[in-house]
Amino acid sequence: MRPPPMGGRVAECRVVTAPLPLVTAPRRESAPSVPDRPPKTPTMNDKSPSRAVAWLVCALVAASLYGNYYVYDSIGPVADALQRQRGFSDQQIGLLNAIYSLPNVVLILVGGVLVDRFGAARMTLWTAAVCLLGALLTALSPGFAGMAAGRLLFGIGAETFGIATLAALAQYFVGGKVAFSMGLALSIGRLGSFSSDMSPTWFPQAYAQGWQPPLLIAAAMAAASFGGALLYWWLDRRVAAADKGIAQQQAQPFVWRDLLHFGKAYWFLLALCVLWYSVILAFRSTFAIKYFQHAHGLDLAAAGAMNSYVFLAAVFATPAFGWLCDRVGRYAPFLAFGAVLLPIAMALMALTATSLWVSTALIGVSFSLVPAVMWPLASRLVSPSRFGTAIGLMWVAQNAGIAGANLVAGWLNDRAGAGAQNPAGYESMMLFFGLASVGGAVFALILWLTAGRRAQERAALAA
Numbered sequence: 001m002r003p004p005p006m007g008g009r010v011a012e013c014r015v016v017t018a019p020l021p022l023v024t025a026p027r028r029e030s031a032p033s034v035p036d037r038p039p040k041t042p043t044m045n046d047k048s049p050s051r052a053v054a055w056l057v058c059a060l061v062a063a064s065l066y067g068n069y070y071v072y073d074s075i076g077p078v079a080d081a082l083q084r085q086r087g088f089s090d091q092q093i094g095l096l097n098a099i100y101s102l103p104n105v106v107l108i109l110v111g112g113v114l115v116d117r118f119g120a121a122r123m124t125l126w127t128a129a130v131c132l133l134g135a136l137l138t139a140l141s142p143g144f145a146g147m148a149a150g151r152l153l154f155g156i157g158a159e160t161f162g163i164a165t166l167a168a169l170a171q172y173f174v175g176g177k178v179a180f181s182m183g184l185a186l187s188i189g190r191l192g193s194f195s196s197d198m199s200p201t202w203f204p205q206a207y208a209q210g211w212q213p214p215l216l217i218a219a220a221m222a223a224a225s226f227g228g229a230l231l232y233w234w235l236d237r238r239v240a241a242a243d244k245g246i247a248q249q250q251a252q253p254f255v256w257r258d259l260l261h262f263g264k265a266y267w268f269l270l271a272l273c274v275l276w277y278s279v280i281l282a283f284r285s286t287f288a289i290k291y292f293q294h295a296h297g298l299d300l301a302a303a304g305a306m307n308s309y310v311f312l313a314a315v316f317a318t319p320a321f322g323w324l325c326d327r328v329g330r331y332a333p334f335l336a337f338g339a340v341l342l343p344i345a346m347a348l349m350a351l352t353a354t355s356l357w358v359s360t361a362l363i364g365v366s367f368s369l370v371p372a373v374m375w376p377l378a379s380r381l382v383s384p385s386r387f388g389t390a391i392g393l394m395w396v397a398q399n400a401g402i403a404g405a406n407l408v409a410g411w412l413n414d415r416a417g418a419g420a421q422n423p424a425g426y427e428s429m430m431l432f433f434g435l436a437s438v439g440g441a442v443f444a445l446i447l448w449l450t451a452g453r454r455a456q457e458r459a460a461l462a463a
């Protein structure tokens with residue numbers, strides 16, 4: 001089964017809207033090295049998995065993501081307890097999260113290649129198991145080194161797990177609704193992060209007992225995530241068995257040269273991914289609350305709540321935007337619109353006295369729209385057999401960008417002496433994030449306006 005043929009322009013990437021065959025899960029082509037273009041159109045076959053199966057896969061993947069994102073965000077709520085009860089410094093607490101990203105600057109590319117090599121279902125299962133081990137080690141370790149090793153293990157599994165889950169949805173929804181399914185799964189993941197932030201309210205007894213019970217709850221979430229992955233793997237095996245004789249799913253040997261076959265549109269998307277996520281994750285996750293407190297005079301609770309609304313909005317808006325993209329059948333214009341909102345929001349925040357609600361709403365739309373479009377669009381810019389590699393490469397650059405943006409922003413703030421007594425000290429950081437967001441918007445606009453017109457892109461996109 002192949003994705004619908006794409007038109008000449010990325011902006012015109014259209015989803016099949018004709019009545020769909022029962023088939024939704026493409027089996028991978030067996031060519032050792034494929035050009036960067038979509039595979040062949042599926043043929044209808046009664047023995048192939050139905051739409052219901054695809055939605056079941058989506059539900060299992062989403063449930064699995066929920067547990068995974070819960071664990072990712074589980075350190076923040078116990079940071080204070082770790083400091084009080086175990087004497088951890090801020091640097092040590094910061095390292096428990098940084099150690100998640102650092103190995104992935106190299107490792108996700110390997111993870112992406114493994115997803116293409118061994119298939120989405122097997123890799124989802126294996127990496128969910130690695131994440132579970134990491135979460136258990138984090139929760140049960142008596143010392144900092146053991147906890148850090150647990151977070152490292154979790155990070156190694158989690159990013160490849162993320163690629164495998166996107167690949168699973170790209171595979172099962174190739175005939176349509178890929179953006180909606182990815183948006184839905186991502187939003188359930190974001191709900192996991194939101195739940196982690198809300199867990200002190202939901203499980204007060206656990207938090208009253210100290211740092212360990214909340215991390216054991218996180219490990220239980222990782223176990224639930226593994227359970228979802230196991231069910232998805234089992235279902236995929238049944239689908240593959242039913243599919244026998246129609247087409248075989250075969251492991252794809254990796255050829256480095258294949259990276260060169262990714263079209264220009266893919267590289268523009270990668271640049272947008274690095275710049276946009278660097279602003280969104282480094283600013284929103286690290287500096288936004290402090291900036292709201294010092295530069296906009298909010299107290300800690302109000303600043304935290306203001307920041308979390310972006311997150312909550314994404315829970316609902318991400319699948320809605322995915323659905324809209326599938327319905328309209330266009331991706332790049334939505335992506336450009338979402339990317340342009342970010343510099344506008346940053347400018348309003350840094351340069352005007354406009355209420356923070358306005359910039360928060362704009363970032364909320366951008367945070368919901370860009371991921372809802374970016375990953376489905378990526379799945380349409382490369383062959384399904386290279387999707388894992390393509391996302392892996394994007395996330396290598398993305399992790400490097402996020403780590404770099406955190407370091408640069410921190411250095412700029414320290415250099416300018418930014419703080420409650422010196423709110424103007426945040427200006428250079430805001431200029432840095434503003435320029436990065438403008439860069440992201442420019443790449444999104446170029447992707448929309450030019451990439452699809454090029455003959456090279458047409459060749460890459462056409463069936």
Ligand SMILES: NCCCC[C@H](N)C(=O)NCC(=O)O
Nearest residue numbers: 069072159162186371395398
């Ligand atoms: N689990 C939070 C970090 C996810 C990073 C990952 N590389 C990614 O970009 N995932 C897609 C997303 O929008 O969350």
